[in-house]
Amino acid sequence: MTQELIEQNQTTFQDSFSEEVWRTTYKNYKDESVNDTFRRVARHIASAEITEEKQKYWGDQFYDLLTDFKGVSGGRITANAGTEWEGVTFANCYVGGIPDYNLDSLEGIYQVLVEQAKTLKSEGGWGMDFSWIRPRGSFLAGIGVESPGAVRFMELFDKSSEIVTSGSGKKNNNKKSKEKIRKGAQMGVMSVWHPDIIEFITAKQTPGRLSKFNISVNCTEDFMQKVTAVEAGDTSQDEWNLVFPDTSFEKYKAEWNGDLNSWKQKGYPVVVHNTVKVSWLWNLIMESTYNRNEPGVLFLDRANEYAPLNYAETIIATNP
Numbered sequence: 597m598t599q600e601l602i603e604q605n606q607t608t609f610q611d612s613f614s615e616e617v618w619r620t621t622y623k624n625y626k627d628e629s630v631n632d633t634f635r636r637v638a639r640h641i642a643s644a645e646i647t648e649e650k651q652k653y654w655g656d657q658f659y660d661l662l663t664d665f666k667g668v669s670g671g672r673i674t675a676n677a678g679t680e681w682e683g684v685t686f687a688n689c690y691v692g693g694i695p696d697y698n699l700d701s702l703e704g705i706y707q708v709l710v711e712q713a714k715t716l717k718s719e720g721g722w723g724m725d726f727s728w729i730r731p732r733g734s735f736l737a738g739i740g741v742e743s744p745g746a747v748r749f750m751e752l753f754d755k756s757s758e759i760v761t762s763g764s765g766k767k768n769n770n771k772k773s774k775e776k777i778r779k780g781a782q783m784g785v786m787s788v789w790h791p792d793i794i795e796f797i798t799a800k801q802t803p804g805r806l807s808k809f810n811i812s813v814n815c816t817e818d819f820m821q822k823v824t825a826v827e828a829g830d831t832s833q834d835e836w837n838l839v840f841p842d843t844s845f846e847k848y849k850a851e852w853n854g855d856l857n858s859w860k861q862k863g864y865p866v867v868v869h870n871t872v873k874v875s876w877l878w879n880l881i882m883e884s885t886y887n888r889n890e891p892g893v894l895f896l897d898r899a900n901e902y903a904p905l906n907y908a909e910t911i912i913a914t915n916p
Contacts, residue, residue: 606631607663620775622674634662637669640678672719675778685718689781689915692724698849700729705749712753716760721781723915725814725896726750728854731791731840731869746792747799750784750806757782757808784809785894785913788819788877789856791838791869797884797891810916811890813881817897822874836877838870854912 607630609615618630627633638658645651661667669677676684692711695704708724715722732745757780784806786796797813799806815823825833841852842865852859860866884891894914900906 605660605663607634607665621778622671623775624675624679625772631663633674634659636678637674638662641669641673672778675774676719683718685715685720687720689721690715690723691911691913691915692722694728694854696853699852699854701849705729705752709752709756713756713760716757716780719778721783721915722757723783723785723913724753725785725787725854725913727785727787727790727814727856728852730843732795733869734840734843737844745795746786746790747795747806750799750809753782753784754806754808780808781916782809783914783916784811785814786811787814787856788816789837789839791840793838793877794872794880797880800890801884801888810892812892812894812914814894814896814913815881817895819874820895823878826875834874836872836874837868838872839866839868841865842867855910 609618609630615630618633622633623630624633624636627636638655639651641658642651642653642655645654662669668674670686670688672684672688673686676686692708692715695707698704699708712722712724726746726749729746729749730743732743732748734743734745735741736743761777761780784796786793790796793813796811800809800811819836822833822836839856841848841856841859845865847864851862851864856866881891881893885893896911896913899911903909903911
C-alpha cells in the first residue's frame with residue numbers, strides 16, 4: 597500500500613458518542629486522531645515480523661483492516677499496543693490461578709488476592725470460582741475459631757478491585773495520563789454444591805455488597821439432572837446436599853484443589869453441611885436473577901465436556 601493510499605484510507609466517526617468512547621478509553625496521548633490510533637496498533641502488531649519489509653507490508657495490511665472499523669482489535673490492544681506503557685496487558689480477560697498447596701489457608705487466599713490485584717493493575721479483567729474456600733462456620737483448628745466463609749473472603753477481592761482501579765480521584769494535569777481507568781471487570785463463580793451457595797446467590801441483594809463483581813452459579817450436571825427430573829414430576833429427586841471436603845482429613849492441604857468430583861473419586865471424605873430441596877434452590881437462583889439480574893448460571897461440566905482442550909486443561913470459571 598502506497599503512502600498516498602494510506603493517507604486516503606481514513607476513518608471518520610459517524611456519531612459523537614463513538615468519538616467520545618475512543619477519546620476517553622482508547623486514545624493515547626500521542627494520538628491526534630483515531631487514524632493515529634490505528635497506525636500505532638498496526639505498526640506494533642506488525643513489529644513481530646523479522647524483516648523491515650515484512651513489517652511494512654503487514655503494518656499496511658493491519659491498518660487497512662482497522663480503518664472504517666472493518667475489523668476491530670480487542671480493547672486492551674487498541675488502548676495499549678504501541679504505547680510506552682510496559683505494565684499493561686493486551687488481553688482483556690483472565691481466569692485466576694490457585695495455589696498448589698493449602699490453597700484456602702490465609703496465605704493461599706492472599707496469594708490469589710495479590711495475583712488478582714496485579715491482573716487488574718495491568719488492565720486485565722479477572723474471574724475466579726471461589727468454591728475452593730471453606731464455608732462459613734468451618735472450624736479453624738490452628739486458631740480455635742470458625743471461618744468467615746467464601747463469600748466474606750470475596751469481599752476482600754471486591755475491595756481490592758475498588759481500590760486498584762479507582763485512580764487518585766483527582767484531576768490529573770499530566771498530559772500523558774489516560775482519561776479513564778479500566779474498571780475491574782470481574783466474574784465471581786460458586787458451584788451449586790458449596791455450603792455458602794445461598795449466601796452467594798443473595799449477596800448482591802444487599803446494596804453495595806460485591807458491587808465490583810458479576811456473579812454466576814456453576815450448575816453442575818448432576819444438579820441439572822435433578823432439576824429436570826423434579827420438573828418432570830419425580831419428587832424423589834428433590835433433595836440436594838451442600839457439601840465440602842473434610843478439612844481435617846490428612847490429605848486436605850496437599851490435594852484439595854477445588855474439584856469436588858476429583859476429591860470424591862479418590863474416596864476422600866466430605867461433610868454434609870446442609871440439605872435443601874432442589875426445586876427451592878433452583879427457584880432461588882431464578883427469582884434472584886429475575887429481581888436483581890444476578891446471579892447468572894454457568895454449566896462448566898458441559899463446557900468441559902465439549903472443550904477442545906479438555907484433555908489438557910479444565911475450565912474452572914469465566915471472565916464477564
